[in-house]
Amino acid sequence: MNSTCNKFLLLSFIVAAFFVSCRDSALQPEASANIKQVGKCNGSGLLKSTQSDSCFVYSFSNVLTIDFCVIGNCCPDSNRFTSTYSLTNDEITIKIKDTAPNLCKCLCRYIIHAEFYDLDSGSYKVICIDGTNNENKILYNKLVLRKL
Known part of the structure; x- marks a missing residue:
């Protein structure tokens, strides 16, 4: 169960980091x-x-x-x-x-x-x-x- 929880937390962190990086680049036009x-x-x-x-x-x-x-x-x-x-x-x-x-x-x-x-x-x-x-x-x- 601890392993499943760690995987879920890691996946959540990766998804959150992806959305933050996408949001920053989308807000600043070239x-x-x-x-x-x-x-x-x-x-x-x-x-x-x-x-x-x-x-x-x-x-x-x-x-x-x-x-x-x-x-x-x-x-x-x-x-x-x-x-x-x-x-x-x-x-x-x-x-x-x-x-x-x-x-x-x-x-x-x-x-x-x-x-x-x-x-x-x-x-x-x-x-x-x-x-x-x-x-x-x-x-x-x-x-x-x-x-x-």
Whole structure:
């Protein structure tokens, strides 16, 4: 009888542990993102300024919203960029690639808009990379803080 009782207690413990672990993972949705080019060419007059001249702005409460600039050829000026992202611990990496043909002899500044949902942490290191031609040039390396 003691053996039956021990087996029952062990089985009860295993089932309880399973439900607790399932409940915790079900309560925390996985982070997701939407990243896109906003608008078309924003002119070439500002190209003499550096990338660090505050072309990176964000807001972070429930959703982390980031706008940053990248430079690309003037034409065509829509749908130039593809994007990927990774989220590891408290670091978000956004990688942009210019995949459109370079049909003109001019450069433009474009705005990339990113929204991240269901983030757990109150702060993240955000790294924006230009991956065009596999160069992986870091455009921005910023710390973003959630507003309370």
